[in-house]
Amino acid sequence: MSTTPLRLVPVTADNLDAACAISVRPDQQHLVSPVVKSLAEAYVHPDVAWPRLIVDGDEPVGFVMAFLDIAWNPAVDPADIRSGIWRLNISAAHQAKGYGRFAVRAVTDELRRRGTEHAYVTYDTGPGSPEPFYAGLGFRPTGELSGDQVVASAPLT
């Protein structure tokens, strides 16, 4: 039995199927890639991807993937190195229970331990956007866009 009921765990051979079964609501699927795609990206970008399953007791409730120390726009500013939330998928059945907030705080704690001063996230706007969720956690738009997505950041100090 685990002594830490709610936690982030690495994705392994033992929980891969459970990770890939995490699915957001049908009306949210345009907002985030499926977990299987995130894991494929983690496979090809192992130096920057930090994928974790969110587990409560024995129940996988979501998936979060951080990006670590990415050169954001090296042609413009090679010193602009960023880390943050790359993906966040809370299972449809487990939304509005505080798991998303837990996952963002767990990632920002990890970034703080690594000496990072700001956490970044990008998200779609429009119906169902997670913008208010991230705003409640201290993320504010930077004024930049990444493709069609708004870039937001939160101070970690």
Ligand SMILES: CC(C)(COP(=O)(O)OP(=O)(O)OC[C@H]1O[C@@H](n2cnc3c(N)ncnc32)[C@H](O)[C@@H]1OP(=O)(O)O)[C@@H](O)C(=O)NCCC(=O)NCCS
């Ligand atoms: C957005 C998402 C991660 C939120 O996770 P969650 O576990 O349901 O959120 P929580 O229960 O931790 O909510 C924390 C707070 O944010 C608020 N919140 C959550 N989603 C919200 C939304 N879409 N709009 C407004 N407020 C929202 C909650 O009401 C709660 O507020 P409170 O602190 O006043 O109680 C989840 O809904 C999800 O997976 N959405 C689909 C995919 C997505 O958009 N991912 C992010 C891509 S960057």
